[in-house]
Structure formats: structure tokens, C-alpha cells
Amino acid sequence: MTPERGAGSALAVAVVGALAAALVLAAAVAGVLIAHAQVRTAADAAALAGADAALGNATGVPCERAAESAALAGVAVDRCAQRGPLVRVRVSVVVLGGPLAAEALAGPPPAG
Numbered sequence: 001m002t003p004e005r006g007a008g009s010a011l012a013v014a015v016v017g018a019l020a021a022a023l024v025l026a027a028a029v030a031g032v033l034i035a036h037a038q039v040r041t042a043a044d045a046a047a048l049a050g051a052d053a054a055l056g057n058a059t060g061v062p063c064e065r066a067a068e069s070a071a072l073a074g075v076a077v078d079r080c081a082q083r084g085p086l087v088r089v090r091v092s093v094v095v096l097g098g099p100l101a102a103e104a105l106a107g108p109p110p111a112g
Contacts, residue, residue: 028096035095040102042073043091047106050080050087055108062087 050066052058058065063080066089070077078101079090086107092099 032095032100035093036100036102038073039075039091039093039100040104042070042075043089043102043104044106045073046070046075046077046080046089046091047087047104050082050089051085051106051108054082054085054087063089 046066046069049058049069050062053060053062053065060068062082063077066080066087067077070089070091073091075091075093077089078092079088081088084107086105088103088105090101090103092101094100
């Protein structure tokens with residue numbers, strides 16, 4: 001028997017292991033990218049909900065409305081500021097042990 005006998009099997013196991021690791025890593029990265037898109041969408045929705053209240057199109061306090069919208073999306077409002085009809089929010093969530101955050105501004109278009 002030669003010492004190279006069975007080396008192909010070891011190589012095949014190593015290649016399959018490397019491919020499996022790459023797939024797990026790709027799935028984790030995809031999950032984070034999807035979560036980040038969802039956090040951006042939640043920030044937009046929260047800012048719009050706050051702006052609706054600021055403009056009188058919805059009842060309530062703008063930042064409270066933004067927080068309610070964010071909670072429905074499963075994110076937390078870190079900051080909320082209203083300046084006239086404009087509402088700016090920053091929301092975040094923890095994904096895979098790390099924070100993901102997004103900021104959004106909503107209100108009427110600038111006059112001009």
C-alpha cells in the first residue's frame with residue numbers, strides 16, 4: 001500500500017468542510033443585510049408616523065407615534081426629534097450580537 005492511498009478522501013472532506021463553512025458565512029451575511037434593510041424601512045415608517053402626527057394628519061404626540069410604529073416593526077427608537085412638521089428618528093435592533101441602526105427624516109417637502 002502506498003502512503004498516498006486515501007489522500008483523495010481527506011481532500012474531499014476538506015473541500016466539503018470549506019464549502020459548508022462558506023455557506024454558513026454567506027447565510028449570516030445575507031441575514032444581516034436583510035435585517036439592515038428592515039431596520040431602514042422601520043426607521044422610514046416611524047419617521048412618517050411621527051410626521052403625520054406633527055402635521056395633524058394623525059392624533060398623538062409625534063415621537064410617541066414614531067415609537068409605536070417602531071415597536072410594531074420590532075425595533076427601538078434611540079432618538080426622536082421634532083422641528084416643526086419635520087420628524088427625525090434613529091432606530092436600532094441587535095442582530096447576531098451586534099447593533100444595527102438607521103435614521104430617517106420625514107415631513108412635508110421643502111417649499112420652492
